[in-house]
Amino acid sequence: MTPAVFDPDRFDADVAVIGLGAIGSSAAWRLAARGLDVIGFEQFEPGHAWGGSTGATRLFRVACLEHPGLTPIARRARDLWRELEASGGQSLFLETGGLMIGPPDSHIVEGTLAAAVSHDLPVERLDASEIANRFPGHARLEPGDIGVWDPEAGILRPEAAIVAAVDAARAAGARIVTGTRVTAVESDADGVTMRTDASVFRVRQVAVTAGPWIGRFLPGVPLTPHRVVMTWFRARGGHSADLDRLPVFIRSVPGRDTWIWGHGAFAGDGLSPAFDVKVGPEFDGPFDADDPDAIDREIRPEEFELIADLVAATFPDVEPWPSAATTCIMTHTPDGQFVVGATRDPRVFVGGGCSGHSFKHASALGELVAQAIAGEASFTDAEFLDPRRFG
Numbered sequence: 001m002t003p004a005v006f007d008p009d010r011f012d013a014d015v016a017v018i019g020l021g022a023i024g025s026s027a028a029w030r031l032a033a034r035g036l037d038v039i040g041f042e043q044f045e046p047g048h049a050w051g052g053s054t055g056a057t058r059l060f061r062v063a064c065l066e067h068p069g070l071t072p073i074a075r076r077a078r079d080l081w082r083e084l085e086a087s088g089g090q091s092l093f094l095e096t097g098g099l100m101i102g103p104p105d106s107h108i109v110e111g112t113l114a115a116a117v118s119h120d121l122p123v124e125r126l127d128a129s130e131i132a133n134r135f136p137g138h139a140r141l142e143p144g145d146i147g148v149w150d151p152e153a154g155i156l157r158p159e160a161a162i163v164a165a166v167d168a169a170r171a172a173g174a175r176i177v178t179g180t181r182v183t184a185v186e187s188d189a190d191g192v193t194m195r196t197d198a199s200v201f202r203v204r205q206v207a208v209t210a211g212p213w214i215g216r217f218l219p220g221v222p223l224t225p226h227r228v229v230m231t232w233f234r235a236r237g238g239h240s241a242d243l244d245r246l247p248v249f250i251r252s253v254p255g256r257d258t259w260i261w262g263h264g265a266f267a268g269d270g271l272s273p274a275f276d277v278k279v280g281p282e283f284d285g286p287f288d289a290d291d292p293d294a295i296d297r298e299i300r301p302e303e304f305e306l307i308a309d310l311v312a313a314t315f316p317d318v319e320p321w322p323s324a325a326t327t328c329i330m331t332h333t334p335d336g337q338f339v340v341g342a343t344r345d346p347r348v349f350v351g352g353g354c355s356g357h358s359f360k361h362a363s364a365l366g367e368l369v370a371q372a373i374a375g376e377a378s379f380t381d382a383e384f385l386d387p388r389r390f391g
């Protein structure tokens, strides 16, 4: 694969994908599926625990409160996740439905309803007593709270989904190089030269999908990688914290100026492994920029205090002290939307800027990156994700 003598007129591939995490694994798959000659680089092994995609589960929603334009992306993503499930013979997506709870004028409720109205989604609006009857796991609601039920919501398995996308890319002809860090990307009028510690590669175009590490290659895109702690909890008994009674949720916490998100516990079913209740706090900026290569992986008990307090205030049937915790890296953009598509350099494309909500869309974001590189019209209007919007 490595040219014996570097020749700038000899191309090693049409496209290189740098970083095979959530978006990059799908970009490599979707590019290779179009017949392009693709080479994908991953500094660790697919499905590793050191980037933005670790932690066993990710929430999937179709009524996306972050932007109505995300709904068609979520639906396209679900089709692609299902295609990966069929090709790999394993479950990647559990459809549970999801409940977004808050006061009627909260962003949780208004944003979810705005997406639902824009796309005529079959959501249901529940008042506080209807929520309490149907979903007894949710206690301590405010009398005026509204719940918006998104029947298409569910849970994805991030590590398995990434491995499945890399396998699909390989099956479609992509060359996958793991355990190899790209150290430099230099584009010129004719192509892009990429370096690793051991080799130099020449490609026509490059997709930078390096998650928290994107800033190393594209310092002009304003991304802030930030360390966060993810936490799991045990149910106290009974079944009110089981996944069917406590499906995917985002909810405000009475008397607190914050939200929590998560899902109930799942016993496993032979196709998907078991998991505990997961609850996390809203991640509200401003965020310090952390070096993704120097993340403190040690978790101190004081880091649990806020979430333990929020769980105790919301779910009396759940032990408030975490049963497990891990670190993960969230990569924020100034407006909370992703950066996907062409950059100002015609040979360099990007997919990233997770802002804490991109996993559900990642397969379709990979498709958008592939469409931009292949010069195709995108399957939906994705202008709000244009990396050039930041100037």
Ligand SMILES: Cc1cc2nc3c(=O)[nH]c(=O)nc-3n(C[C@H](O)[C@H](O)[C@H](O)COP(=O)(O)OP(=O)(O)OC[C@H]3O[C@@H](n4cnc5c(N)ncnc54)[C@H](O)[C@@H]3O)c2cc1C
Pocket: 018, 019, 020, 021, 022, 023, 024, 041, 042, 043, 044, 050, 051, 052, 053, 054, 057, 058, 059, 060, 180, 181, 182, 183, 209, 210, 211, 212, 213, 214, 228, 229, 230, 280, 328, 329, 330, 351, 352, 353, 354, 355, 356, 357, 358, 359, 360, 361, 362
């Ligand atoms: C705590 C937390 C909770 C979240 N919850 C949700 C949720 O419920 N629902 C949801 O939709 N989203 C959620 N997200 C967001 C989602 O998980 C992330 O957005 C997404 O997984 C990030 O994908 P990515 O492809 O941008 O980055 P990553 O998956 O981190 O991939 C980047 C890859 O690039 C590789 N790489 C970097 N530099 C190089 C290099 N130089 N050479 C080779 N390889 C390189 C890395 O090793 C990595 O594998 C959450 C995120 C966090 C942190």
